[in-house]
Amino acid sequence: MTMPVSSPPRERIVQAALALLESGGVDAVSTRAVSAAAGVQVPTLYRQFGDMQGLLGAVASAGFATYLQTKTARAGVGDPLTELRAGWDGHVQFGLDHPHLYALMYAAPQPGAAVPAALEAAELLRRLLQSVAETGGLAVSVESAAVMIHAAAMGVTLSLLSAPVADPHFSERMREAVLSAILTPEQWSASDAAERQAAAHAVSLAALLPGLPTPFTAAEQRLLLEWLRRLTG
Template identity: 50%
Template sequence: METDRSASADSHRARIITAAARLLAESGREAVSTRAVSAAAGVQAPTIYRLFGDKQGLLDAVAAHGFAAYLNEKTDLTPSGDPVEDLRTGWDLNIGFGLANPALYALMYGEPRPDATPPAALAAAEVLAAHIHRIAEAGRLRVDEERAAQLVHAVGGGTALALIATPEDRRDLTVSDLAREAVIAAIITDAPALAVPGPAGAAVTLRAVLPQTSALSANERSLLKEWLDRIARC
């Protein structure tokens, strides 16, 4: 009996998300009302509240579902031997995702919620963090990982939203290329950071590979991480 109820809830959830995603893509966020979604999904409005809590919970679920489906379709996300080139690929995929799914992208990034980041935006941040970490491991990162990720996120997201807001016949996609290369120049060195004089580059690289060491206790690793983060920001 419990299994039947769970299967029914999953079925309702999938239908509701599919219906809401279709309304979002066709007519924008304002079209995703509880009444419209319940009618399109063939469920009662209370079912939506029971499964998603409120309209924002439903919108978050739609965004997470859409972004996950997009990632699953992109085999280009498989890491190559060049983490910097992988960052370029990730940037271009982000811009492409935004232009192909403007309402969904605006849902993820158009209304910042510092107290409750949408699940889809969290998933995107994890993908970005993985790109940045691989660059740090290669000794190519000029600044600490958190700062680098924040800069790529801010400029990449702003560029995508600006292009979305520009009529298609007036979009200049070379703006994205220029922004991408400016960010890469700001956070990445041409040679491994250890070849650059000064302690900051060495701290960034050592911080990236610190989890690989077994010579330190957990407390020692935590303390060293704190010191390296401080040095990297100098």
């Protein structure tokens, strides 16, 4: 694949490296492959970025810019809690849609790097949490809540990317667990509270059942345990 020659060399190089990264991972981003795809000589790449690490940093910055576009598109579409959930889901989905780019952006960041788009995305989250705090909805500080959400969402995404078989409910459960930790109880809806109570009883029964004398056959007990697991998500 070759980038349009009408674009500036730096842009062509970044877009070529990004395309190679998305299709083949970081190992596919070689100076020879990027230069050929961008339609430039290898020395041009080094003049623009210094070395391959500089180029990968520029690609990560482009990834953050794309992520910011998706994040800002969701801003203001609902109440703060709805936006928090949508923001979490969008973050995870971005990582699943762009696994190699996400790994470059988050798993191996440049030490001390301050990518403007990444900082702006973090500020959007902080402002959203500030709105929740102003209504008395946060049980921790805005800064602590932002750190917890970001760290947990990043960990969930990287875990899903590395899991041989992804649990379809893993992200949602982690999202709600984090929200439970940062929100005041008043922010939980009646249905949330009922679901939490039912899930807690189900977990307790599932833990106790194997050691209890029961009138169930082995097959019935396996079926009951399956039902309890479904109830806990």
